[in-house]
Amino acid sequence: MYRLLIPSLGGRLLRAAGRCCWVSSAPWIPGPQGSRASEVKAQPIRVPPPGRGPGLLPLLAALAWFSRPADTGEEQQQAEDAADETEAQIIQLLKRAKLSIMKDEPEEAELILHDALHLAYQSDNKKAIIYTYDLMANLAFIRGQLENAEKLFKATMSYLLGGGMQQEDNAIIEISLKLASIYAAQNRHEFALAGYEFCISTLEEKIEREKELTEDILTVEEKVNTYLLLGMCLDAYARYLLFSKQPSQAQRMYEKALQISEEMLGDRHPQTIVLLSDLATTLDAQGLFDEAFVYVQKASDLARQIEHPELHMLLRNLAAILMHRERYAQAKEIYQEALKQAELKRDEVSIQHIREELAELSRKSTLI
Structure with missing residues (x-):
């Protein structure tokens, strides 16, 4: 996803x-x-x-x-x-x-x-x-x-x-x-x-x-x-x-994909959880931050419960949407949790991105 x-x-x-x-x-x-x-x-x-x-x-x-056909002779058997x-x-x-x-x-x-x-x-x-x-x-x-x-x-x-x-x-x-x-x-x-x-x-x-x-x-x-x-x-x-840059159309496709995943794989399946987060992304891209938060919060809660292999990436999405909602204190807390999970996974790329986003969050919060 x-x-x-x-x-x-x-x-x-x-x-x-x-x-x-x-x-x-x-x-x-x-x-x-x-x-x-x-x-x-x-x-x-x-x-x-x-x-x-x-x-x-x-x-x-x-x-x-x-x-294989039935045995019809020594030559064929050798072949x-x-x-x-x-x-x-x-x-x-x-x-x-x-x-x-x-x-x-x-x-x-x-x-x-x-x-x-x-x-x-x-x-x-x-x-x-x-x-x-x-x-x-x-x-x-x-x-x-x-x-x-x-x-x-x-x-x-x-x-x-x-x-x-x-x-x-x-x-x-x-x-x-x-x-x-x-x-x-x-x-x-x-x-x-x-x-x-x-x-x-x-x-x-x-x-x-x-x-x-x-x-x-x-x-x-x-x-x-x-x-x-x-x-x-x-x-x-x-x-x-x-x-x-067609997030509203993407939203409709993700909603259909999510419905299939829930029906075929279940609400707690790792794939369903990822789709919840993806759907939140499309809502976030449309400026629908509160609606996006509902989906990404559900995704991260479920990811913690099942120990999702990519929990740090789901948490990172949650933190980003919190930042867009100007919930800076909560966003910082989730980013730190995501950083800890990324370090456990030794995901160097995610570690670097999360640190950059924490720095951006710090700049935003100081402007309040």
Whole structure:
């Protein structure tokens, strides 16, 4: 989640629900572009239609690539054994790459992914190709290599659509959302707006159409995943609108996202708490300080109760809104609490910002 007052709190509706998704670890606007990753050109190969499992090609589903035919001879068995060995090598490479990403070793992860892609092409393992492209795209996105991330996401989407996947499939929507975020970061506003609106309208129509389907046709899990994906899209669009200085429109999107999070995840879920704070931000940006305070106070109270992992950032929002309400003594107290929490987390960036805001608060209070 993201806000005007402070940087992203991270976290996403789908990550909170346990889905494997894009953008789960990536900030909305990646930092300055680093060195460009090697670009890989997608080949026009058609792929068997992927399954409808939750999320964008979860690791286990993606690696259960295809069933083996019955034994029809020694030569075929040898070929299958060789394919199995190659498949095992690819799996190990993908696991190593994901571990390197988790350890914040992007260069190492990129090298490993290129090895995995080479093996996937060599063995014509199309689902492995798709999954590797997706990991490479997410890695480029996290590193702020937006041009390359765009090309890799489009390559992934091309394979999926070429294999018969429909545009309304959640996997396509997730990639479309990432592309919209890239366009927003590049100030390609026409494309960003079209992307966000496509994702939201497509999901809303899909949810309405599938509402009455029985569980033997569409599972509860699939319905929940689609609903949470809509919440993620609403959140991303709200963030875009807020940074585009359209806080009233952002407010409506956050209200919808909050409703989904409360319904699907519960009032005390970390994601719901973050959305409460985000909604407060949009109200604060409109000068509605008293209304903003109600939401941010609730968010910070709940965050304390559950020991929210980003409590210091939520408290920082509360302090900022208190300062806007000219409640300087209260604001100072909350800023000091936020500083203590940030120090415990060793969040150096937040520590620096909080100290700067305390200095600003001190200047304001001396003018009274």
